[in-house]
Amino acid sequence: MSAAAQTTFAAEIAAVIAAAGAAAEAGRMTEAMRRFDLCRALLVERAPQPALRRRIEAENASLEAEAARFAALMRARAAPLPERRVMIVADSLGLPRPEEADFEAAVGGVYASLIHDALAARGSAAVDAHCQRFFTTDDALALVEADPGRIAGAHLLVHLGLNDCAVRMFMPAQRLAVGLLPPDTAAAVVGFARTRRAEIVAAYPNHQYVPLDHFARNLAAIASQARRAGAASVTFATILTPPLKFWRRTPQVCRRFTAYNLCIMDVAAETGALVIDLDRLLWHDGVGRLAGPDGMHFSPAGHQAAARAFAVGRFGLAPKPAAAPAAAPAAGCPVAQPASQAASSAAGGAS
Numbered sequence: 001m002s003a004a005a006q007t008t009f010a011a012e013i014a015a016v017i018a019a020a021g022a023a024a025e026a027g028r029m030t031e032a033m034r035r036f037d038l039c040r041a042l043l044v045e046r047a048p049q050p051a052l053r054r055r056i057e058a059e060n061a062s063l064e065a066e067a068a069r070f071a072a073l074m075r076a077r078a079a080p081l082p083e084r085r086v087m088i089v090a091d092s093l094g095l096p097r098p099e100e101a102d103f104e105a106a107v108g109g110v111y112a113s114l115i116h117d118a119l120a121a122r123g124s125a126a127v128d129a130h131c132q133r134f135f136t137t138d139d140a141l142a143l144v145e146a147d148p149g150r151i152a153g154a155h156l157l158v159h160l161g162l163n164d165c166a167v168r169m170f171m172p173a174q175r176l177a178v179g180l181l182p183p184d185t186a187a188a189v190v191g192f193a194r195t196r197r198a199e200i201v202a203a204y205p206n207h208q209y210v211p212l213d214h215f216a217r218n219l220a221a222i223a224s225q226a227r228r229a230g231a232a233s234v235t236f237a238t239i240l241t242p243p244l245k246f247w248r249r250t251p252q253v254c255r256r257f258t259a260y261n262l263c264i265m266d267v268a269a270e271t272g273a274l275v276i277d278l279d280r281l282l283w284h285d286g287v288g289r290l291a292g293p294d295g296m297h298f299s300p301a302g303h304q305a306a307a308r309a310f311a312v313g314r315f316g317l318a319p320k321p322a323a324a325p326a327a328a329p330a331a332g333c334p335v336a337q338p339a340s341q342a343a344s345s346a347a348g349g350a351s
Contacts, residue, residue: 040174
């Protein structure tokens with residue numbers, strides 16, 4: 001990046017975000033939001049394009065490499081001629097957390113491995129998985145269309161929607177462009193987003209990776225492609241509603257996540273897929289125990305509970321209990337059920 005390009009880019013962004021801050025302080029919130037949205041657009045339009053492309057390519061390569069590493073570790077556990085095959089497509093909820101010091105050891109505790117163990121205890125099994133941070137149903141559809149052989153004969157489990165649904169302060173290229181700014185300017189941009197998050201979400205509720213109608217089309221297309229590829233079955237898992245600490249600063253977050261979960265159930269009913277209601281499971285068994293410190297990703301007990309829900313719901317099998325096993329669902333509160341029943345129960349119980 002040339003010095004002149006860096007100076008021009010930084011100066012323009014600094015001026016726009018300063019104007020957004022001044023408008024917000026003066027109570028001119030509509031103006032402030034428009035200026036912030038302009039800032040987001042200019043981050044990509046004015047950033048030195050070669051430098052931005054390098055950052056995008058580097059992040060994509062890193063995410064894809066981690067997903068490939070995880071898939072290789074799962075394949076290493078597979079029986080050569082398995083009686084049952086499972087293919088999991090998920091986002092970061094299927095992976096070890098980044099803070100895990102030993103990635104390979106941590107893989108043994110995630111729900112893909114626990115599903116494998118439950119199946120392998122009762123016959124030969126293979127669980128393949130593509131779990132990638134920031135993955136969406138757009139990415140999943142591209143994956144199953146590009147490599148249908150990977151799901152042929154397998155029971156497909158799709159656990160996506162968190163990245164599709166969440167209202168974003170920055171789209172991927174915008175977020176990476178912030179890293180090209182001088183530290184003080186980057187801090188001003190990120191600081192405005194953090195301070196004014198609630199107002200930004202209210203002003204731009206559709207600033208998402210995958211809007212709801214697009215999400216529905218993707219799920220239906222994934223199910224259709226899976227059937228054409230000869231998948232043994234298709235299962236959709238619901239997404240986890242954010243915990244209380246996110247509600248105040250993210251208006252309508254529960255309504256939005258519930259809408260995506262109802263969409264999952266509706267598409268499953270239309271396509272004959274099974275629904276594993278992981279959201280209900282998490283809240284029924286206690287967020288504090290099944291979720292990690294961020295309240296959005298699984299704890300070890302959460303992975304165990306997710307594996308149990310799929311193994312029981314699809315195969316009637318349960319993983320071996322861990323040191324701190326997840327409680328079994330209470331009678332009359334199934335977490336795996338035909339989509340038509342799941343949609344009805346969720347609609348009646350949503351708050």
